[in-house]
Amino acid sequence: MNWTIFRRMASAVVIAGALSGILLSGVQQLQVEKIILKAEEYEKAGEAEHAHQHEAAAATATAAAAAAPAAADHEHEHSHDGDEWEPADGAERTGYTVLANVSMAIGFALMLVAAIAVSGRQVSWRSGLLWGLAGYLVFFVAPSLGLPPEVPGTMAAPLHARQLWWVMTAGMTAVGLGAIVYARAWPWKLLGALVLVVPHVIGAPQPEVHGSVAPEELAQAFIHATAVANAVFWLALGGLTGFFYRRFG
Numbered sequence: 001m002n003w004t005i006f007r008r009m010a011s012a013v014v015i016a017g018a019l020s021g022i023l024l025s026g027v028q029q030l031q032v033e034k035i036i037l038k039a040e041e042y043e044k045a046g047e048a049e050h051a052h053q054h055e056a057a058a059a060t061a062t063a064a065a066a067a068a069p070a071a072a073d074h075e076h077e078h079s080h081d082g083d084e085w086e087p088a089d090g091a092e093r094t095g096y097t098v099l100a101n102v103s104m105a106i107g108f109a110l111m112l113v114a115a116i117a118v119s120g121r122q123v124s125w126r127s128g129l130l131w132g133l134a135g136y137l138v139f140f141v142a143p144s145l146g147l148p149p150e151v152p153g154t155m156a157a158p159l160h161a162r163q164l165w166w167v168m169t170a171g172m173t174a175v176g177l178g179a180i181v182y183a184r185a186w187p188w189k190l191l192g193a194l195v196l197v198v199p200h201v202i203g204a205p206q207p208e209v210h211g212s213v214a215p216e217e218l219a220q221a222f223i224h225a226t227a228v229a230n231a232v233f234w235l236a237l238g239g240l241t242g243f244f245y246r247r248f249g
Helices: 002-064 069-075 091-119 125-146 159-182 186-200 216-247
Strands: none
Touching: 002 091, 002 216, 091 125, 091 216, 125 159, 125 186, 125 216, 159 186
């Protein structure tokens, strides 16, 4: 790859990713952020109630263990000193959100440009919208069928298992869509369709107990808001990537 092609790809990736990440942050501020903050209120209230119950149980256990002080000391030697760091609400939280979204968008734009280059097809902002739609299906819609977006305080399966299923689902969805769109022979297209459903036949990892401290209405509102925000993001990323990829070419 010569320097001209690399510069073309890098310029399209950075500009399209930065603009799309900023747009996503704006959409999140308008409709997603308020739902998260409300869910965090329920989560903190639940944690406070749990801590109160734990303190009451600890006081009872301490009184009962008075005859065995060594065992009691061993039981209580652990502590919960220091909560995990999180950005303060307001400008600091917004700043970190924008930074994370822009970084993520640049990474996705890099993948999108690489896929466009490998396809060898001409691209414009219109065809870029189709690439963005494909990204939306691969990275949001397909994984969300098994692991829908969750508000804070929701019971979930182990993180490692969810990550593995997410990666498998996104990868097989990309392969399946690629076969359906680019394969000429119908057997390959049929194989692509079968690949699409394999992760969902296997099933996403689920928690042993389902539940959330937030109301069901809030959880549903979060799913819908996140779906809209991601749709706007991916269409913008695809359109902008196609536009700048062609412009710098």
